[in-house]
Amino acid sequence: MPSASRGEVWQVDLGMVAKARPAVVVNIPFRDDERAVYAIVPHATTLRGGRFEVQMNLRWLQSGGFDVQGMRNVPPSVLLRRLGALEPAQIPKRSCAPQRSG
Numbered sequence: 001m002p003s004a005s006r007g008e009v010w011q012v013d014l015g016m017v018a019k020a021r022p023a024v025v026v027n028i029p030f031r032d033d034e035r036a037v038y039a040i041v042p043h044a045t046t047l048r049g050g051r052f053e054v055q056m057n058l059r060w061l062q063s064g065g066f067d068v069q070g071m072r073n074v075p076p077s078v079l080l081r082r083l084g085a086l087e088p089a090q091i092p093k094r095s096c097a098p099q100r101s102g
Contacts, residue, residue, distance in 0.1 A: 002079040004038055005029070007091040009061065011080040012040060014072075022083055024066055038079070042070040060084045 004010055004025045012023045023040035030036050045064035047053045055065035061083065 002076050002082075004076070004079055004082070005085075007086040007088075009043070009058070009083045009085065010040075011083055012042070012074060013078040013080055014042065014074075020080060022061055024086065026071075036076050037073045038076065039071065039073055041066045041068055042072075043067075044070075056086075056090065058084065058086075 002010075006025055006028055008025050009022050010025065011020055013020045014023075022043040024043070025038055025040055027039040041054075043061065043064055044053070044067045045062050047055060047065050047067075050067075050069070052068040053065050054068065057063055
């Protein structure tokens, strides 16, 4: 079964309606006691200018961007093939969640 890493872009089978499309893996590595379920954000070639779209031009991928509203969890069995990986500068190093004040 395939093993994907954060920042890699894979061709993913999203089912009959959504078809196979590129998606970026956003989760961190699994521990031995965790289920291997990947958090992915699908790629779209037609962007609408929404707040949840991240336009990204990668030379090895058709122009477009990643639509965070389409984020979902998938099992490793739907990862078809690795297409490439984002550059380290394109991947946030830490959570963007706001810090709780105590």
